[in-house]
Amino acid sequence: MKPKISFKGFKEPWEVSTLRNFFSKVNEKNARMLYSAVLTNSAEYGIIDQRDYFDFDVANSNNISGYYIVQPDDFVYNPRVSVTAPVGPINKNELGYIGVMSPLYLVFKINGINKDYLCHYFKSNKWHKFMRISGNCGARFDRLSISDEQFVQMPIPYPINSKEQQTICNYLEKIDKLISTASSRLASLKQVKEASLQAMFPQKGETVPKIRFKGFEEEWTKVKLNDICFKKASNLSESSLGQDTGQYAVYGASGYLQNISTFDIPSEYVGIIKDGSGVGRTKVYPAFTSILGTMQYILAKEDNNIRFIAALFENIDFSTFISGSGIPHIYFRDYGEIYVMIPSLVEQQAIASYFTSLDKQIALQTQRLEKLKQIKAACLDKMFV
Incomplete structure (x- = not known):
């Protein structure tokens, strides 16, 4: 068993194990209220602080004693399904600090395999078929119901050579960094445009904008x-x-x-x-x-x-x-x-040229980001079995 794409120098076949061989469920609860950071497992953003995701505390801070403690590098399965996570997302706590999660989530530790490798594997759709066969959608069709015993029977294909596991991780992490950089650049350009739209047009009660090109002084x-x-x-x-x-x-x-x-x-x-x-x-x-x-x-x-x-x-x-x-x-x-x-036609043309250039930069950065996401999706499809 080998993936469609593999790195040069690795000739060993891959093995298939069950998740059970790497899995240990987290049952420790926040009984003594030692931790107050309530985490959520988002399909789009991974494991993040609830306050960053919702801008307010969804959970009552006085009612989290029954929440599971989530250590750094713990994995969490969220059974809520969505377009971006059709069987629910599995993510690793990469926040660097301890938090707590609702008992609706399955929290577990991983040993015996590269955690980052497994984290990237769960970004692929290779495990979705097993979940669809083994689980059932709830009455509202927004949650997948699967027992712990069924969950740990999930097949996990992986390269025997730990160096190959790490090589796969390193490559995918480079792509993730490129995606993050492109995403930040795009967000910055959009912020520049939003600010420019405010500053380069007169606001209510004004007859000239706050920012103008040199040489233009007439009122609008x-x-x-x-x-x-x-x-x-x-x-x-x-x-x-x-x-x-x-x-x-x-x-x-x-x-x-x-x-x-x-x-x-x-x-x-x-x-x-x-x-x-x-x-x-x-x-x-x-x-x-x-x-x-x-x-x-x-x-x-x-x-x-x-x-x-x-x-x-x-x-x-x-x-x-x-x-x-x-x-x-x-x-x-x-x-x-x-x-x-x-303003005058000449000033209109100057403003138009500025926004045309900015829109072109935004379009190019959007295309770059989409291309990187396509490359990432192709890698997840072809670098895992």
């Missing part, structure tokens, strides 16, 4: 939104696209759909979702493209820059214009009447 002009842009409807529906092919892209609320042989708009425009989920979300789309009828074209009037308008739109709270008791809608006839502040 107060106008109605419909003085600088206008809307155009789309008659396209997803079903009407059919098998049409061509060189012109069509976009929907979720992104690119397909190419067709015609286009609606010969210039850049802002697409705004006017109906349904995501109503009010905007994005700049390229020239010679089209959007579906659940969206609307926003086009710049003469002497106005569409990318400046796009940035301006990101400062508008469209939720205040939502109507409809079922499917939410927004109408240009409503939000087009609001007053906004605008």
Whole structure:
């Protein structure tokens, strides 16, 4: 037994054991109330402090004497299922301190195998089939019920050579660091954009922004939104696209759909979702493209820059214009009447160039992050059995 991808120099076959051979259940409870940090096992973030996850204490600090004590490097199984953890997550306590967890969790120690190797194995989906066969979903279908005796029968494939175990860990940890760095970089860029949107546009009662490009000193002009842009409807529906092919892209609320042989708009425009989920979300789309009828074209009037308008739109709270008791809608006839502040066309162009550059950086960093996540997923699939 060998994985699809293995590191050079390791020729020994892999073995399969049961989790029972490495497992010892933690039964020690917080009876003397020695520990107050209540932990949670998140599918997305791993084991974290409850206060970091929820921003408040979910558990009553006076009622945690029956909670299990979780030491550093202890493993925890959370039976709650989700899209990201279809059989519930298993994670290792990497916080570096002792906490407590609800009796709803299964807490256990691991010996006889590299803990980090096993931690990475549990990030894969290789053990999910066993859990689906051995467990049962609860009445609400949000929790997997599996006995301890069944749980410890889980097969664990692993390389006999401990150096190979560590080599796998080292490689995956490098990818994790790259993902973490890319994620932090993306978050920083988004924070810069959010701050820029606040600082580079006048706030309520102001006639100039806090930050401006050198050379611009004139006060901004107060106008109605419909003085600088206008809307155009789309008659396209997803079903009407059919098998049409061509060189012109069509976009929907979720992104690119397909190419067709015609286009609606010969210039850049802002697409705004006017109906349904995501109503009010905007994005700049390229020239010679089209959007579906659940969206609307926003086009710049003469002497106005569409990318400046796009940035301006990101400062508008469209939720205040939502109507409809079922499917939410927004109408240009409503939000087009609001007053906004605008500068000269030259200053609009300078602001537009800045946000265009920032958006490109965000898009590139998003692509890099997604690529790294794809690489990680492929490694988890091919480096484990």
